[in-house]
Amino acid sequence: MSATIPREHEPTEVVDVATSAVATGVARHEPVLEIEGFSVDYGAGASMVRAVDEVTLRLDRSRVLGIAGESGSGKSTLVYAMTRLLRAPGLISGGRVLLHTTDDDGVVTPVNLVEASESELRKVRWSHVSIVLQSALSALNPVLRIGREFDEVLKTHRKDMTKAQRRARAVELLRLVGLTEDRLDRYPHELSGGQRQRVMIAVALALDPELVIMDEPTTALDVVTQREIISELATLRARFGFAMIFITHDLSLLVELADEIAVMYAGSIVERAGARELYEAPRHPYTLGLLHSFPPLHGERRELTGIPGSPPDLADPPAGCRFAPRCTFAMARCLTERPTLREFGDEGRSVACWLFDPASASRVPVELSLAPSARQTVGEP
């Protein structure tokens, strides 16, 4: 089983050209992150809960991967665990997370984050992978000025920079996100929610990381600010070419920004496809339900149906497919056997559902067999 998307030409060895983050065209099919069989448990023994179950993912340079799923699906746990930021009682119980870090000379070194020591992690953190959290108000230290957030990061990772250079860099970064220099001397509580989130994004870009993780960065904002920030992120990504993992429960938001989308349910990935394909032609019943839970940003209005029932108790998961109890298409097999994520048909998309098992005689329901661009609900991608 593998969710890795096959590419026309897999890089077999490290390429030492065109690894600068801006050269997005050439470096496109080099991986920046490879996750294999990654599992995370909460607690141990009888009370153990497997929050992330054997997840395998691959993210190429300069690509945007959206991870969608409802609360408790393990999407946040996955990213915090893979960056080793997960707090007790969360525990990585298996797998490998390879981050391909590029140094100043363009040499690519894969680092297994699961086995990295504290000092190795400190070197990788923020220089190569940075994070933007949902609530910028609590992510900024309330008693420090905004300028300190930049200064601290640059001081730690760019030891040769002078105070004036650090300040200049901070001003430059703030301009990138549309804020003026005077914000540097402000405290977090003096900024609006949107400004705070922009500051977080600017801080995240301070060291030109290869990968930026966004954990629901726009969920706490109003719709207008949300839109502004999403389009700014798209611009910044095009300009600097960092790869991005964008976590949200709002699929319609993802389709605007993401290249690929992985849908998580109860700790595993149930479907993975190109953003547009997944949005227009969902294959997994859960993805379909998720799409029906949000109003589309463009196009005609359709009825919001939601998904009946609630996510399973991960301490005592259902025997078969974890979505089966809520699934309208569930068959007898779904209740006993658990489907694995397997590649499915065309376009290198994968899905974990028995409906698409070649050996199965079942007929795929019409809702799940749409061809991409068959529906009118999508705006300009």
Place this chain on the structure above:
Amino acid sequence: MRIVARRLGLYLLTAWVAVTANFILPRLMPGNPVQTLIGKITSQVTPAEIRAIRLSFGMGFKQGIIAQYFTYLGQLFHGNLGVSITLGSPVSSILRESVPWTIGLIGISTIISFALGTLAGALLGWTRGSRFDSMIPTATFFQAVPYFFLGTVMLLVFGSNLHWFPVLGAYSQSATPGWNWTFIASVLRYGELPVISIVLSSVAGWMLGMRNMMITMIGEDFVLMAVAKGLPRRKVIAHAARNAVLPSIANLSLAIGLVVSGALLVELVFNYPGVGDLLLQAVLNEDYPLIQGIFLVITLTVLAANLIADVVYLVLDPRTRSEAAV
């Protein structure tokens, strides 16, 4: 600055209320100092003698209560707090002798205790669940033991029996009080045991307070961000501690306010010439001018300490600057 001025105004008002209460309260009490003194004289007292006593206490003139109040305020501004009945000398000069001892002993102990407890609390909070946690019950034990008992035992064991520390008083009888090295060294030497005992009995409070705040702060997003930024551990702890220390600062101001009232028990156990001891004597002898003077000094110090704490808090926590203006 506007906020500080506003606070200052509020404190001046509070001080005035305190001073006025200090004037009214003794006048509501039954009896007066003259009667108390007469009661202590066993021989016959002639009316002329009574008049003389009244005059010596500045009570010879018949004044209305309002006029008395303004006389009192006027005297206060000149630092005139009246004359002690039992000691016969001006209250202000008595206080000038005892207040520095108390501030020195209790003040230094409080600051040591705060610094030690807060530092230990920050580390205990960070390493919660480790073997260092066993420090907590030990520290709490010393706080739970009544100070009178703890102080006496320490005095007996380390002072009288082991002779590690000198006992009784604030300095050696052989040293001449003044700014000379022998005297200062002697004061420091005599202060050791009282300071250690006070720190031992009060450090647990600071430690627990800081530890609990640290644990709360570690759960905050900005601490997670500090880790995600790849900052060295020392700086991550600093991020959490900088926020965790705020409630402790507020408590420190309250503690400093109480410094002047003295630790009565400490001064009794170690026979230390401070305000606590003085207040006890004054109350036992119904020495009203002295009681009034001590209360006044205590009130004003509490106010001053609170004002300082307010300003420090404004400096440390930017969020209070906007809230304070409301």
